[in-house]
Amino acid sequence: MENKIKSVGDIVLREEGEEAFLFDPASSKIKVLNNTGAFIWKLCDGKHSRDDIINALKEEFNLPSQEEAEKDLAKFLETLQKDGFINA
């Protein structure tokens, strides 16, 4: 079974019009997101895999090719992981 993506700890998402950010109360680290980032973040709930997220993105946004979308998602998740916002 494919790994589900899950956020770390008590990360807070704040949406402000076209902008959004993540806030980690433990470290006070802040990460700025765009709308797509915020959409993805909401799916990092331990219930969705990468494939689930790609499918959800397809329904919500005009995506480039499947390959491009997968690459972009992988890059985004890698950043979130590096910044300590999601588990591997």
Added chain:
Amino acid sequence: MDTIEKKIFKLNTVYFYICGGCNLTCRHCWIKPESAAHDLDLEGVKEAVDQIKEAGANAVKISGGEPFLRKDIFQVMEYMRQKDIKITIETNGTLIKDPEANQLKKLGVKSISVSIDSPDALFHDKFRGLNGAWDAAVRGAKALIKTGFSLQVIASIYHKNVADLQRLAVFAEGLGASSLKLNPISCTGRAEELIKNEEFLGIKELINLENYIQSDLQPRLKIRLILDIPFAFKKISVIRNNRGRCGILGMISILYDGTISLCGIGATIGELNLGNIKADRLKDVWENNPIVNFIRENIPAKLEGVCGKCIFKRLCLGKCRAAAYHDSRSLTAPFFMCQEAYENGLFPQTRLYQGG
């Protein structure tokens, strides 16, 4: 443990209010300079610079009063250069002409900001208390830009010049300045008179002004516009570069007479003075003074009021602790703008974190 604390609280910058006098009598001045009679002499300043190095700082922001009133200002800066200290300067610009600008460039001064409050000479002169101040400041700004400085224009903003902001921004851009910093008038020093007359901008006006700048004015201009209000009221895309934070955990000040203080506030609030370089070592004050240690132990963790609930408290550090102390005689009190906004339902809910 000791080593860790010293590493975390490295002294980065010393604000050196090097001259107690000023050639202007600005209506809003928070320092309220009176006279140069008690200024450190050149040897005293050199001793201060030696102590700054000893305390570990590599950067000095020179301010005043008006620093260029000192006849030996270039000797002072030359001494700082010899000690590998990065210099930034805040000046009213009126005493700078081409030769001074060239000399500053040769000394490797990192950046300079010049105060210009209006595109109109008469307005500026009245506000700054000297006929011809605007002409001289603009001449100074032009000389600095011509010499290759990336100049910041600083304007004090209040009821009487806020309507002219667009013209001021266009004017500053036309001068060739790289940024225009707008300082809402602070409530100390001579500004208390302006506060009494209700000439300062309230938080609602400042929030509206920030929105206007970011959504309307900034997109039309190349010059970078910075309204100096707390992060809580700025768009996340604007604050992500972290500029505008008070360096209170990495800075200390020396006043014109050698007094060591948290910042320029020491000139008007004596109890925030921490010693004097004539009798104390700056390094010892930085490492052991109870007020400095109190700030380390309590900012931002023990910030009170809305500052304690703010999502950006570690980034913002309560904006200006000197202002908080001025208002309430407490270094952990909330910053007045934020608290006023909170009490009037104007503080952005997305910037609050109850667990904070």
